[in-house]
Amino acid sequence: MLLSMTGYGIAHRETDRYSATVEIKSLNSKTLDLSLRLPRFLQDRELELRNIITKALVRGKVNLSFDFVRPRNAVRPSVALNQEALLAAYRELEKAAELVGAPKDQLFALALNMPGVLQAPTEAAAAEEDEEVSWDELLPLVTEALERVNQFRHDEGQSLTTEIIGYVQQIQQQLKEVERHDPARIEHVRQRLQQHLAELTSHEQFNPVRFEQEVLYYIEKLDIAEEKVRLTSHLQYFIETVGIPEPSGKKLAFISQEIGREINTIGSKANDSVVQHLVVGMKEELEKIKEQINNIL
Structure with missing residues (x-):
């Protein structure tokens, strides 16, 4: 039985912590021409993925896209509030306002924009969040997508x-x-x-x-x-x-x-x-x- 090099497979999983989709497309090629698009926290799995795909598909121009998204209520805020810096900035502005007799109704907004009050979350914190989802939990999605590609080829x-x-x-x-x-x-x-x-x-x-x-x-x-x-x-x-x-x-x-x-x-x-x-x-x-x-x- 002949197998086509043209194939398509997709696997999706939705949980309360994340939404993950693996999509694989395959076209004809003299050799295995593999292109991967992975989320940042899976970059170190590229070699392992290439070996898995090579064994499963053998030959063809293959594109794998791995999309990983967290639901809105699980996404970390884009900035973090430094409460100590906010309090210190507000007090300094309050003293300055009393010194010159200026109104105090805009002090909070001014203090919020002071340097060091709002900070971007550290890369370590973001990586720690991604690591909550293990590779063993996501690997079956790749396997499922590959099985569907091979069924398409068949x-x-x-x-x-x-x-x-x-x-x-x-x-x-x-x-x-x-x-x-x-x-x-x-x-x-x-x-x-x-x-x-x-x-x-x-x-x-x-x-x-x-x-x-x-x-x-x-x-x-x-x-x-x-x-x-x-x-x-x-x-x-x-x-x-x-x-x-x-x-x-x-x-x-x-x-x-x-x-x-x-x-x-x-x-x-x-x-x-x-x-x-x-x-x-x-x-x-x-x-x-x-x-x-x-x-x-």
């Missing part, structure tokens, strides 16, 4: 399998037409040789040895028996490889190259319009196969 692979086998069967059918027509092609070649033989033997400079060599060369050049046997074997091997359990995209690409080589040789040696038309049809089906193989794991 489903796409079933469609690809049916499609590609259909193209191979078309080539097999056209090869049978070549075999069916081959006796007529050989008879046509024989008639042309006999005609040339009659013309050459009547020539006064006719050389029987040279003629026999030319005839043998000509017959060997037009013989496609070996190419038909090899092409039949390659097509059968292709179908067998489609059914193996492990990823077979690269292997199928190599086999399709061999299939193309035999088809081209048949076309170049046939010297027959009917066979040439059938060869064109086989090439068209092979191009469809190659296009789909690009997306096979």
Whole structure:
């Protein structure tokens, strides 16, 4: 069964402490091209994640996005109030107001904006909050998303399998037409040789040895028996490889190259319009196969 390199999987968890979503997208690529977007507190897990994804997906252009959000009532304030600094600033402003006889109704607002009264929470405090959620608690989300990607790949692979086998069967059918027509092609070649033989033997400079060599060369050049046997074997091997359990995209690409080589040789040696038309049809089906193989794991 073939597996597609195209896949999509998403896993989500909502608790009273956080909302976490892992989304994975996969497209075709010759190698594993992995891109990760992680929250800050999971940066140190990048290598572990890469190893997990490499084992699960093997190949493809993969993008993983890990979104982690705390609910509004669980979010730390963007600033922290330094009560001692606020009280000290307010008292100093109050003394200054009494000294000059100024009104005191705006003292609190002024004290609140004094340096050191409002402070950003420390990075250590923010990290401590993130660490409340353990990696063991979040890892199953990654596993779930990967399972859904692989299920997507499996489903796409079933469609690809049916499609590609259909193209191979078309080539097999056209090869049978070549075999069916081959006796007529050989008879046509024989008639042309006999005609040339009659013309050459009547020539006064006719050389029987040279003629026999030319005839043998000509017959060997037009013989496609070996190419038909090899092409039949390659097509059968292709179908067998489609059914193996492990990823077979690269292997199928190599086999399709061999299939193309035999088809081209048949076309170049046939010297027959009917066979040439059938060869064109086989090439068209092979191009469809190659296009789909690009997306096979």
